[in-house]
Amino acid sequence: MARFIFITGGVVSSLGKGLMAASLAALLQARGYKVRLRKLDPYLNIDPGTMSPYQHGEVYVTDDGAETDLDLGHYERFSGVPARQSDNVTSGRIYQGIISRERRGDYLGATVQVIPHVTNAIQEFIGADIEPDLDFMICEIGGTVGDIESLPFIEAIRQFRNQEGRGQTLSIHTTLVPYIAAAGELKTKPTQHSVRELTSLGIQPEILVCRTEHPLPDGERAKIALFCNVRKEAVIPALDAKSIYAVPAQYHEAGLDSEVLHAFGIDDAPPPDMARWDDVLDRLFHFEGEVTIGVVGKYVGLPDAYKSLTEALIHGGLANRVKVHINWLDAELFEQSAGEIAAKLEPMHAILVPGGFGERGSEGKIASVQFARERKVPFFGICLGMQMACIEAARNTAGIAGAGSSEFGEPAEPVVGLITEWMSAEGLQKRAAGGDLGGTMRLGAYEAKLAGNSVVRSIYGADTIHERHRHRYEVNAHYKDALEQGGLVFSGMSPDGELPEIVERPDHPWFIGVQFHPELKSKPFDPHPLFASFIEAAVKQSRLV
Incomplete structure (x- = not known):
């Protein structure tokens, strides 16, 4: 009792x-x-x-x-x-x-x-x-x-x-x-x-x-x-x-x-x-190196807004026996000039763009994705961060002018949008029958299937994963082929193949975007594999800087 x-x-x-x-x-x-x-x-x-x-x-x-x-x-x-x-x-x-x-x-x-x-x-x-x-x-x-x-x-x-x-x-x-x-x-x-x-x-x-x-x-x-x-x-x-x-x-x-x-x-x-x-505690206080992660976000003035993210980065450090320093960077600052972006991001050993809602700072996040891609700096995009990575790829590697998100207006090319905006009536009916109501917020754990030869498959060591979501907007799978031709591979999809869950760049040292929030399942004695791998990539990058 x-x-x-x-x-x-x-x-x-x-x-x-x-x-x-x-x-x-x-x-x-x-x-x-x-x-x-x-x-x-x-x-x-x-x-x-x-x-x-x-x-x-x-x-x-x-x-x-x-x-x-x-x-x-x-x-x-x-x-x-x-x-x-x-x-x-x-x-x-x-x-x-x-x-x-x-x-x-x-x-x-x-x-x-x-x-x-x-x-x-x-x-x-x-x-x-x-x-x-x-x-x-x-x-x-x-x-x-x-x-x-x-x-x-x-x-x-x-x-x-x-x-x-x-x-x-x-x-x-x-x-x-x-x-x-x-x-x-x-x-x-x-x-x-x-x-x-x-x-x-x-x-x-x-x-x-x-x-x-x-x-x-x-x-x-x-x-x-x-x-x-x-x-x-x-x-x-x-x-x-x-x-x-x-x-x-x-x-x-x-x-x-x-x-x-x-x-x-x-x-x-x-x-x-x-x-x-x-x-x-032994791993926390007896570390063998240090890395600096630049987090380009919207709510950087209040660290509690990213509490689980902060802890998951620390857990990734525990897995690699390194001390993780987090440099909080306001995404709006990166909407001013390319020089500002380079000055802020060049000292970073890795770049992370977290989740969020609303348009403010979105162009700065896209600019930081571009910097990470072009400079070969390890990049991790979470939720909105993945969506920004897909928009950046659409604009700069897939030649899709006018790519954007319908969350921020009415773009000519809605690479990101509510699934009710681009899925067929038949597809929406099928998803609704399965309990996924389309344009409403996706909350909680959902299943994803991983590509067999992908980086994320090797990180997870599994073909199927269950991760927690909190978002209303999705990457439009209709752009999948064009984005993949530009080098952005869709390595994780919903079981029905309709919703992109993970993207990655095979030609990059470490470039992964996820639609879910892996930080919510990380623990100090069991670091999330994506964060452990991300910090490992940052350690390798620190040796190159």
């Missing part, structure tokens, strides 16, 4: 609840337990799919097509457990479901209220879709305790804990212990007030995780324990780490996993097997 761990945050946001949850999952797994993680977000959007990356960071996509919070990316990277649609919910989705039920008359004329209807719906989400052999379900609640929007979630947890019993549930509260430089002291009062706020809402936390920039002395731990009504050993210091991948080991040394098990009355658990995390 699954035990439930609820993680809340207080004092300020950005305390690292998601990383703590992911690290705890990794530690419990290392002790042999089966773990899953969930995220409850208080905002009123149905999901983060329509939110600006500058507001919310990247949108993480699951195999089953859910657009979720980026914390689910941390969960997957640290635990290796694929997230599902049922692992992320928002206030918006909760209220949408309740209002739909009310409109159908499901409540039989009753007055619909936060208690019990909203809190019941939240509890249903917490306990749904759980495997019989699951040992721990870790649920992170977004936001900060005391915010009005999180109150229904806190109340739902209070009720859930009463129903399940203290032996089956656990509350972990993360707080801030600030250092006042003028006084030369750590201050515990914010933590005391935060715990008091949570307790006033009916939840007494068993464990406190205290974020601090300075070591937490025993005296301060004892003080926090006394005033917050927890064991001293349950006051866990959480100092900044050199890398997020050092956090699991740091929490283990601080006793987090031991305290969690103790709280559940489990005192005979085996010690954690940290071998794979030791290997990750």
Whole structure:
């Protein structure tokens, strides 16, 4: 029977609840337990799919097509457990479901209220879709305790804990212990007030995780324990780490996993097997070289917009024992002059054009593709990056003047467009019957077939792959023959042969574009093969520069 761990945050946001949850999952797994993680977000959007990356960071996509919070990316990277649609919910989705039920008359004329209807719906989400052999379900609640929007979630947890019993549930509260430089002291009062706020809402936390920039002395731990009504050993210091991948080991040394098990009355658990995390840290801090990757994107002002991409590049470095430096380059700068492009890109050992939406910066991305092709610099195009590579090839190697994307207007030659714009009625009907509705956004894992003699076939070591998608526009397969005559080979296609999934250039040291998002499936202990190969190509390029 699954035990439930609820993680809340207080004092300020950005305390690292998601990383703590992911690290705890990794530690419990290392002790042999089966773990899953969930995220409850208080905002009123149905999901983060329509939110600006500058507001919310990247949108993480699951195999089953859910657009979720980026914390689910941390969960997957640290635990290796694929997230599902049922692992992320928002206030918006909760209220949408309740209002739909009310409109159908499901409540039989009753007055619909936060208690019990909203809190019941939240509890249903917490306990749904759980495997019989699951040992721990870790649920992170977004936001900060005391915010009005999180109150229904806190109340739902209070009720859930009463129903399940203290032996089956656990509350972990993360707080801030600030250092006042003028006084030369750590201050515990914010933590005391935060715990008091949570307790006033009916939840007494068993464990406190205290974020601090300075070591937490025993005296301060004892003080926090006394005033917050927890064991001293349950006051866990959480100092900044050199890398997020050092956090699991740091929490283990601080006793987090031991305290969690103790709280559940489990005192005979085996010690954690940290071998794979030791290997990750060894590769991370004992590297044998360095490479610089130029990422030409649209949202480069906020690295969280490309969080999974950043981590996947680091994983590629781990696979090759090299340190990866990422140079974020605004694609709009490359729309000014060829000299600007050369000055920015010549120092790079490889170039990556990531996914995105909208026209802004598109010509700069196309220019960077051209630079990589002509200068023989390793190139990786992801989603929109692949589409830009196809447009560049159409214009400059296939002689198709006016090539463009219908996402940006009405080009004379729509090399990229909604599949409803160029697929036959018969083809659309066939795809719709198979569950692919054409012009709607493709979300989640889709199958692709790889050409037997292709570079990507040798990288994957497989004829068939399943990768996650998030896009509305596709490369128009009607241009396939013309583009291949120009040297751009279509080495991966959908099973029905209609939708291009991967392109590559055999005459180039490393030039690959993919319609999907491989970064979403990369992990530090299992780097995605495309990123491992891309960084290997960058290492070779570094020796030529």
